[in-house]
Amino acid sequence: MLEELNPNQYTEDNIRSLDWQEHIRIRPGMYIGKLGDGSTPDDGIYILVKEVIDNCIDEFAMGAGKTIEVTIKDRLVTVRDYGRGIPLGKVVDVVSKMNTGGKYDSKAFKKSIGLNGVGTKAVNALSNYFRVESVRDNQQKAAEFSAGVLTLEEDLVETTKRRGTKVSFIADETIFKNYKYRNEYVEKMLRNYTYLNRGLTLYYNGDKFYSEFGLKDLLEDNITAEDMVYPVIHLEGDDIEIALTHSKSQYSEEYYSFVNGQNTTQGGTHLGAFREGVVRTLKEFYNKNFEASDIRKSIVAAIAVKVEEPVFESQTKTKLGSTDMGPKGPSVRTFVNDFIKTKLDNFLHKNPEIADQLLRKILQAERERKELSGIRKLAKERAKKASLHNKKLRDCRVHLTDVKNPRYLESTLFITEGDSASGSITKSRDVNTQAVFSLRGKPLNSYGMTKKIVYENEEFNLLQAALDIEEDYENLRYNNIVIATDADVDGMHIRLLLITFFLQFFPELIKEGHLYILQTPLFRVRNKKETIYCYSDEERINAIEKLKPKPEITRFKGLGEISPDEFKHFIGQDIRLDPVMLDKAMSIEKLLEFYMGKNTPDRQDFIINNLKVELDTAEELLGS
Incomplete structure (x- = not known):
């Protein structure tokens, strides 16, 4: 009777064991987070590059090799270090056998980035071409793989090459669809490595990256001297380094946090302790019970700690979960707080001019908060009321704060x-991961306005509430903020106004790579098949050629013209996003002043000098 009710038998035949590479390829998200096409900095192809470089960095940390060379040509990535080289008898095992590696010996890799030995194996499994070469004692051993399967194992040969390891790979295009590497993201990753490893020289496609002053260089590369309230405070100790200043122009807090050289973009216990420690120390130094938000408003800071056997909240290591500095060490909170209390307090006593500048900044923040308190209260009441009745936000189920959900990114x-x-x-x-916020017409040009306008303008206030970034970025609810407007003049103008809003009040969202433009198709070309x-236009011409003699051509004038059945193709697996990026050479203030200020004649000259006209021929449009 049971067999009749349950025809799907559950027997030994249903149970199978996956090879290590099969498991990684079937569940890549467990190892590298999301896949993506390279348009966002946390896409899998960059995690693959990072996993290989991390091993080179660990060699540098052990005092072996001061130079790492990275090249990316089309889709071929090559990483060469001059460390000790993988032991020649274990070259194949280290990149293809789980639970095999040199980092289980905590004496050798006490504070390395990766501890479970999975990283390079994941790169191997997710690449259709993977080659590893190791040179030690004038001998070389090499092996090649495809999708984690060994295809070639070369014999040991004599060589005059310098010792070290060289890894080359091409990420599998069947897993990473239509991907390409963006130099801006790769360069940012490499710069972070140099800030955290002074004395290390990194070459990327021939360009040199090097840092002399660590986190001090990081801040000075990301905030102009004119925008600093005071010069960067740079403090160092055993297993910890911090740098901080305050910005004259931005409103919110901005942090760069690292653990064992890993950029913990989601923060964690060390960043929480840093924010707490700065507030506590400054309250005691000035002997005033300031609000924490007044002390931290406009702060730009960086913290790097080294933790023994760190625990991260995911394989991509974006958030530190460790509560202790090591098995026998103090708590992270105590360690960071004690360091800041001693070092920052001493620094301010020795530098009274900077202490005065910092105090004036805190008092200014306090005045501005009190001025805004009344309107903030009204805005919050309005937002609460609107959230009950307004359908501007159609939320999703998974948010960036849900770090334990595999889809949070x-x-x-x-x-x-x-x-x-x-x-x-x-x-x-996808109702699980995609939310929609609907604008009503064109938003306000917020250039030159104060934060007050964010609360007075209903749409800006509701958008801020939807993102949950009023106080800081700890609670940012979405990893990707995508401007989806028509590809016409009005749509472009709305894009510009929204980018202005984010640059003016929340520039960190752009600096940290959260803001994008959705690319939607301009044309649909089809025949019966x-x-x-x-x-x-280039894609249109190619499509016409492919589907000739006379395909049907539709020009999409607005997003509303695209049916939901079609739209799911453009915001699903094949979504095309253009990241909004800041040019390091251009200050935000000057950028906004030129494009959104009252210098209309200058902009007219700029448009005339850079105008490009592209005309479609009737023959092309008709497909003949």
Whole structure:
């Protein structure tokens, strides 16, 4: 009777054991987070590069090799270090056998970045080409793999090459669809390595990266001297380094945090302790019970700690979960707090001019907070009321704060113009990870305005509430904030106004790579057998050629014209995002002043000098 009710038998035949590489390829998210196409800095292809470089950094930390060379040509990544080299008899095992590595001996790799030996094996399994070479004692051993399967093992040969390890790989395009490496993201990763490893020289496609002053260099590269309230305070100790200043122009807090050389973009116990320690120390130094938000407002700071056997909240190591500095060490909170209390207090006593500048900044923040308190209260009441009745935000289930959910990095907020566009996205979105915020017409040009406008303007206030970034970025709810507007003049203008809003009040969202522009197709070219969506004139021409003689061509004028059934193709696995990036050479203030200020004649000259006209021929449009 039971067999009749349950025809799907559950027997020994249903049980199978996966090879190590099969498991990684079936569940890549467990090892490298999300996949992506390279448009966001936490996409898997950059994690692959990082995992290989991390091993080189560990060699440098052990005093072996001061130079690392990285090249990326098309999709081929090559990383060469001059460390000790993998022991020649274990070259194949180290990159292809789980639970095999040199980091289980805590004496050899006491405070390394990766401890479980999975990283390079994941790179191997997720690459359709992977080659490893090791040179030691004038001998070389090499092996090649495809999708984690050994395809070639070379015999031991004599060589005159310098010792070290060289890894080359091509990420599997069947797993990472339509991917490409963006130099801006790779360069930022490499710069962070140099800030945290003074004395290390990194070459990327021939360009040199080097840091003399560590975290001090990091801050000075990311905030101009004119925008600093006071010169960077740079403090160092055993297993800890901090740097901090305050910005004259930005409103919110901005932090760079690292553990054992890993950029912990989600912070963790060390960053929480740092924020607490700065507040406590400054309260005691000035002997005033300041609000924590007044002390931290506009702070730009960096912290790096070295923790023995660190515990991260995911394989991608974006948030530190360790509560202690090591098995026998103090708590992270106590260690960081004690360091700041001693070193920062001493620094301020020795530098009274900087102490005065910092005090004036805190008092200014206090005045501004009190001025805003009344309107903040009204805005919060309005936002609370609106959240009950207003359908501007159609939320998703998984957010960036849900770090234990494997999809937290996929959390996305689409900011759309009008009800028609938001309707199409809402009907076709993934309700687990994709939320929609609908604008009503064009937002306000916020250039030159104070933070007061964020509370007075209903849309800005509701957007701030949706992102949950009023106080700081700890609670940012979405990893990707995507501006989804029509590809016409009005749509471009709305993009510009939204980017201005973020640059003016929340520049860290752009600096940390959270803001994007959604690319949607301009044309649909189809015949009875096939449909091709085209994002440019070049793609349209190629599609017409492929589907000739006379395909049907549709020009999409707005997002609202695209049906939900079609839209799901553009915001799903094949989503195309253009990151909004800041040029390090251009200050935010000057950027906004030129593009959004009252210098209309200058902008007119700029447009005339840079105008490009592209004309479509009737023949191309008709497909003949």
